[in-house]
Amino acid sequence: MAFHETAVAFGPEGTLIGVLTQPSGESSAQPGQVGCLLLNVGVNHRIGPRRLNVKAARQFAQAGIPCLRFDLSGIGDSRASGGREDFRAQALADMRAALDELQARTGISRFVVFGVCSGAANGLTLALGDPRVIGLTMFDGYVFPSKAVRIERKLRRWAAFPFNAALRSNYAGWRDWAAWAASPFDASARRKALGRLRGQGNPGSTEDTGIYQADAPDYSAPDFERDMIRLVERKVDLYLMFSATINAVDHDHDLMRDLRGSAFLPHVRYKFWPDIDHTATTLASQRTLLDEVCAWALAVARGHPEAVAVVARPPAQHAMPPQKTPAAGALLEATHC
Numbered sequence: 001m002a003f004h005e006t007a008v009a010f011g012p013e014g015t016l017i018g019v020l021t022q023p024s025g026e027s028s029a030q031p032g033q034v035g036c037l038l039l040n041v042g043v044n045h046r047i048g049p050r051r052l053n054v055k056a057a058r059q060f061a062q063a064g065i066p067c068l069r070f071d072l073s074g075i076g077d078s079r080a081s082g083g084r085e086d087f088r089a090q091a092l093a094d095m096r097a098a099l100d101e102l103q104a105r106t107g108i109s110r111f112v113v114f115g116v117c118s119g120a121a122n123g124l125t126l127a128l129g130d131p132r133v134i135g136l137t138m139f140d141g142y143v144f145p146s147k148a149v150r151i152e153r154k155l156r157r158w159a160a161f162p163f164n165a166a167l168r169s170n171y172a173g174w175r176d177w178a179a180w181a182a183s184p185f186d187a188s189a190r191r192k193a194l195g196r197l198r199g200q201g202n203p204g205s206t207e208d209t210g211i212y213q214a215d216a217p218d219y220s221a222p223d224f225e226r227d228m229i230r231l232v233e234r235k236v237d238l239y240l241m242f243s244a245t246i247n248a249v250d251h252d253h254d255l256m257r258d259l260r261g262s263a264f265l266p267h268v269r270y271k272f273w274p275d276i277d278h279t280a281t282t283l284a285s286q287r288t289l290l291d292e293v294c295a296w297a298l299a300v301a302r303g304h305p306e307a308v309a310v311v312a313r314p315p316a317q318h319a320m321p322p323q324k325t326p327a328a329g330a331l332l333e334a335t336h337c
Contacts (some may be wrong), residue, residue: 070098
């Protein structure tokens, strides 16, 4: 199926910029049709890393699903908002405006959302805040591995350390010692390296520094569980997808191990891709990922989301305040988006 693309400006201030990709020849919404919203990945603008959002929008449109990929306020071509909302409140307002635009231009009132990394977190916020969202795929979104999974990951990293230059460069201490070894008469390099022995300097790796953590309230496993149950009760089709970024293996829903036994888990899709990295670098991995997401969106549109009846709520001791907004506390632990 052919498609056509239209640049759009929308939102209360007309400052949100996006591209609408539609199937050619369709002037009105078809029964049961869904539209798709594609979100920014970190500060990458609307094309997505490695043009992933462009490829997704065109593949979806060829399958009959119109898509809007756009930039949140202050990212890409969208100007910063003149309002006083914090980032998350502004992002929610922007995404709602995007659904309004997609609905006005297509007549469609049911939507699926595909988000990667920070886009997964924003997609969750939108799904919780707008009943028009009936499906959400979160790729490399929130993770809640158990202590055992974290230990296994650490052991794997230690085993790979001597053979993986990229892994070694992730550790500030190693970089300092390597710099001194390369320039043994450099006084500054010597001070940095010896400072490590005295416990000075930064933590051992960028992963431990917290520099990727948002300045926001922690978003815990009980918070995530509560929100998942809310969406399952609303019969939103949920797909949790993960690359091999956090761990190279996944034995049994390892990245949700802290929530093992939760009422929502049997009612969501879960997939681990051992051969796909965080931004789907290779063309083969992009095809695999987008084929899966497109097939999922078509299944949702056909009414086969494997949605379920209301599930039991978590025990009372896990109850959390109902208004906390999903934050980046557990978002891939140290996100590189």
